[in-house]
Amino acid sequence: MSEVQRRKYSQEEKTAIFDGEFMPHIDSMYNFAFRLTFDEDDAKDLVQDTYMKAFRFINSFEQGTNAKAWLFRILKNSFINEYRKKSKQPAKVDYQEVETFYNSDDVDYQSTTDLRAESVKDMLGDEISNALNALAVDFRTVIILADLEGFTYEEMAKILDIPIGTVRSRLHRARNLLKEKLKGYAQTMGYNTDEEEE
């Protein structure tokens, strides 16, 4: 993950790494980009930029290490530095505000909703997707990384440049917010919630 230039690859080695280790992640990269930008063209540009940067800085990638996490980190930084600024849709929640509010690592782990596991299991993909997309970008990001892409806390800490404790608490908070959204769906759809328990 470090930016230190470790070696100089030959052209053949560069191509081999690029095709063998970087390109296989393009579907995950595009999906992440789309969930950040909500726009097909922006997502394409973001993925293209990321791969161009990855190639330009390929000497700082150590062959055989976690290429997916390395690429995700570049994509996330490109998004923050470039796309977020020009994004048509202004960020709903101010990053700093979110941080001060929720980043104390001792999160309150109370049971926050009366949503039931059974109702969640009955929901459709679109409902889940919409609930996820409705979250502020920093919360959405940790859920995408953890649940859709299967990154570990440690990998997420490196991708996002935040401490592991912060990963854990932000993820917890993000899932609680998601549960609130899902609970809203559950009620409109007439799924069972605890409120109607005998």
Next chain:
Amino acid sequence: MEDKELSSGERKLECSDVSRCFQLLESILDGEMGEESKDLLQEKLAKCQPCFEHYHLEQAIREVLKTKCTKQPCPEKLADSIRQMIHDSK
């Protein structure tokens, strides 16, 4: 609760340390705890109703996110155009 494993009558209805328990349960679900945490997990779920419910809800959330969340299909030509850009930049 119509639970498969144990009837709720055998579990305590109040958790004495929700904060620590829930954090532990979530870490286990996220795959952050080792194998040895499995025994501890079974013990907790068997004894404590709030832990049991929280675990199953959190598990369901992760499961639907992983399996049902629609993936945006990557445009077919994207990979080709990236390869072309790399080729042109050499």
